[in-house]
């Protein structure tokens with residue numbers, strides 16, 4: 111197991127990509143804490159599944175946009191398990207709409223949940239990592255930051271921000287033995303994409319070189335790579351995991 115004895119925290123770990131990350135990190139031997147926002151039943155199910163498999167897991171109800179709660183969660187993880195080795199900033203939402211009609215409320219909700227959360231959890235989580243002189247931070251971005259999608263100015267702004275943040279923090283903390291990387295998923299089959307999948311899955315698939323939608327596990331595999339020693343000499347990197355969606359149409 112690649113992560114035996116490690117302690118990990120995943121934001122938004124009760125469903126979708128976050129849930130797959132929690133399961134994959136635990137399968138590799140990590141003790142895994144995760145946060146969720148509102149769906150306690152989904153979170154409890156993840157904990158139960160892992161416990162049945164003899165894994166250690168704990169769930170925290172914590173709005174990712176709440177900085178004070180982020181500090182409380184990090185403190186509780188360090189108090190329980192003594193350290194924090196791996197932080198996965200995954201929590202995210204969409205509130206799509208064309209900019210001309212986008213309310214400030216929908217702009218701020220996405221900025222606060224997707225981007226400010228990365229500040230909160232990294233700000234609180236970097237201290238135990240710096241003390242230990244080791245750590246792995248993995249931020250979940252999106253190919254929307256690279257290509258742009260109409261209706262996603264708020265969302266793409268957060269993901270572009272996350273990628274710049276990732277490179278800056280990588281330079282700040284490299285000397286402390288901490289790596290900071292990002293994964294940019296393409297089109298992944300989760301609750302977040304359910305409506306558009308129902309409306310246009312066949313059309314979307316046509317544009318993906320591998321001719322299938324991504325599964326949450328495809329992203330979790332990249333997260334495990336960045337969490338493990340296999341990526342010991344990789345930092346400040348954004349790995350696109352999109353089945354070739356953003357390769358373009360060629361000549």
Ligand code: NAP
Nearest residue numbers: 122124125126127147148149173174202252298300301302
């Ligand atoms: P999802 O299926 O909607 O799951 C979102 C998870 O985040 C849930 O566990 C949810 O918990 C939690 N969450 C939402 N708001 C939160 C908040 N304010 N505080 C704490 N937790 C919160 O989403 P997903 O598709 O797995 O997306 C996960 C990440 O991947 C996001 O950052 C997203 O932008 C990114 N991404 C997804 C795709 C895709 O195609 N799906 C593509 C590119 C990037 P509750 O159930 O309690 O709300």
